[in-house]
Amino acid sequence: MTTKTKTHHYLSVTDMTADETWQLLRTAAEFKRAPIYRPRHGPLAQQTLAMIFEKPSLRTRVSFETGMTQLGGHAIYLGPADIKLGVRETVEDVALTLSRMADMIMARVFKHETVVELAKYSTVPVINALSDLEHPCQALGDMQTIVEREGKLAGVKLAFVGDGNNVANSLLLAGGLMGMHVTVISPPGFEPAGEVLERASRLAKDSGGSAKATTDVEAIKGMDVVYTDVWASMGQESEAEARKEPFRPYQLNETLMKRARPNATVLHCLPAHYGEEIEYNTSRRKGSAIFDQAENRLHAEKALMVRLAEKS
Numbered sequence: 001m002t003t004k005t006k007t008h009h010y011l012s013v014t015d016m017t018a019d020e021t022w023q024l025l026r027t028a029a030e031f032k033r034a035p036i037y038r039p040r041h042g043p044l045a046q047q048t049l050a051m052i053f054e055k056p057s058l059r060t061r062v063s064f065e066t067g068m069t070q071l072g073g074h075a076i077y078l079g080p081a082d083i084k085l086g087v088r089e090t091v092e093d094v095a096l097t098l099s100r101m102a103d104m105i106m107a108r109v110f111k112h113e114t115v116v117e118l119a120k121y122s123t124v125p126v127i128n129a130l131s132d133l134e135h136p137c138q139a140l141g142d143m144q145t146i147v148e149r150e151g152k153l154a155g156v157k158l159a160f161v162g163d164g165n166n167v168a169n170s171l172l173l174a175g176g177l178m179g180m181h182v183t184v185i186s187p188p189g190f191e192p193a194g195e196v197l198e199r200a201s202r203l204a205k206d207s208g209g210s211a212k213a214t215t216d217v218e219a220i221k222g223m224d225v226v227y228t229d230v231w232a233s234m235g236q237e238s239e240a241e242a243r244k245e246p247f248r249p250y251q252l253n254e255t256l257m258k259r260a261r262p263n264a265t266v267l268h269c270l271p272a273h274y275g276e277e278i279e280y281n282t283s284r285r286k287g288s289a290i291f292d293q294a295e296n297r298l299h300a301e302k303a304l305m306v307r308l309a310e311k312s
């Protein structure tokens, strides 16, 4: 009988150290160069990833499922109607059952507490594939993209323009961990949570980065990387109309981009609402890396799954 070591999860960007995050980014770059393993001979041969989705997805589902196939394993999609997490049965029972059959669990949920509870009861690694609080796998793919475009993370000045949401939170924490200077520029009332800013600032003390929030769009001046996301996230559809007015001055367009560094890297996690948070031509301008970002989800998540399997 083998003695099982502690199970490791990835619910937040801060669940890996800066050194481990760099190791993940190096592995992701290797995977990008030589992505395909023969099935049954890859690092996760014969392993199964259970994928729980309470919300829709294109990139997350396809990157995890494809990634698992390329690593020699297999992924099972469990959509909102399949298990009805917390309704048909408790989160605890889902975690305990999946731990008996699957080797890893990935979950996209409404409430962050749900991934925390899954991780509490699961004996296999749990990966947060987006909650209301964080989107750490997106941040991993984003960091890989920033390294490709900017050649580094430490010292990079990144502005996130828009809602202080899950994607903004993970970028703030990633900046704090890896030494980036992250500024979230939001309309009044839509700033990131103070608790996340405080955690990111505490991390930044060690890494040399910084974490800030402002309502002033002029803060985009001289930024190396400019990032945006939808004004109303999944689950906030009823607020979408009312948000248009306060968010309009925060649209990423050619006028705003003139104030950033010339040829600044443009990022968007996608899906995009063209004409709202970003103009179509700005998403396609020189410097845009939005489809590199999408592709890098695959490489970064493969690196993450291999690392979690090794650690647990």
Ligand code: CP
Pocket: 056, 057, 058, 059, 060, 061, 130, 138, 269, 270, 271
């Ligand atoms: N960026 C992202 O997570 O995309 P999906 O919602 O399509 O998975």
Ligand code: NVA
Pocket: 130, 165, 166, 167, 229, 230, 232, 233, 234, 269, 270, 271
């Ligand atoms: N903030 C968005 C990200 C989608 C990938 C949402 O939560 O819907």
